[in-house]
Amino acid sequence: MDIKKVLNQLEHYQTESPNRIFTMYLNTDPSDQDQQGGEWKIHLKNGLNNFETYLQDDSSEEKRNFWAVKEKVENYIEENRQDLKKSVVIFATGEGDVWFADRLQMPVKTEFYWEDEPKLDQLKQLHETFPKTGIVLTQKEHIKIIDAALGSLNDTVFYELDLDTEDWKQHQGPHQAGSNLGSGGAKSSKKDELDDRFDENRSRWYKSIAPKLDKLAKEREWEQIYMIGESDEVDELEANMNKPVTGKINKNLLDHEEMSILNEVMDQ
Structure with missing residues (x-):
């Protein structure tokens, strides 16, 4: 409705x-x-x-x-x-x-x-x-967007940064962070390397995804926007967006079930 x-x-x-x-x-x-x-x-x-x-x-x-x-x-x-x-x-x-x-x-x-x-x-x-609401969850090179209203899920959109091309690519299916990082110590070392690289380039990379989020907010007619993630990532992404942000939740909820995330926002 x-x-x-x-x-x-x-x-x-x-x-x-x-x-x-x-x-x-x-x-x-x-x-x-x-x-x-x-x-x-x-x-x-x-x-x-x-x-x-x-x-x-x-x-x-x-x-x-x-x-x-x-x-x-x-x-x-x-x-x-x-x-x-x-x-x-x-x-x-x-x-x-x-x-x-x-x-x-x-x-x-x-x-x-x-x-x-x-x-x-x-x-x-x-x-x-709970009017038309956009929920943007960030975790390094992964971004999940939930489109909701009246506490119900309308749609979920995923973006992942291709670190080779430095392009944000929309994809279907559940988020699987770190699925291609190998195993054991090599996986941990690779992850640390990627995290360092992301932190160094975060401002530039979030600046490139922000217009996509603004466009989505306009198309979906969001009346409020919530951002969820580590405070430095959320603050950086907000700074690059034109649309005003209603509230921020400094938690890592990217892999949580959508209704659990909606309940977290409704409790604000």
Whole structure:
């Protein structure tokens, strides 16, 4: 879900009976003590049934609109039942002119609405907490970029400096630092040699990668940027970038799992 786009589209959306818009924030967080028994299923069933009961005396056209929404919601939940993450957010109309549904890695307070306008307070708060974010992790000649929003991973990009050509090359697959350094004492000696060479040329080499990061930040529309790595490397890279950096974490997390890194940033 592009949350900024959703907010812009729904901010001034308004309708009236028999057409209404459905808003759902459903807490499905398995780590929540109140969700240990899958209570979200009961909350979902009760939330949908409550509207159906309320609409018994309303026009048949509004009931048909709600039934159309209910069917879409139930189908979406069923299709994604095995991976609901921590929450589900849905905005929908019976006419079909609005349908936004996503599973998020951020918890919400369970709420249901069937009204003339969408209820956006929680979504706005989620956006303020974790908008479109770029996370840049550095470790010598290796750089990993995580593109994220709402605590969820969108994409991961890897760059590695070719020390023969002095070019930063984008590559796929997991980072494997030092995989070609040999073994034993020779490996240790080679690594020390490469580290010394990198420290001597770090400013020049980071200057050459910085424009790529600025371009990525513009293309991905990052609203905040976090940098993670040794303080001297992070400071050097930041100094060569035009985009402002929101925060820095002085830890070596390059080889950590992406969700672990996102949690580290969300804790800032």
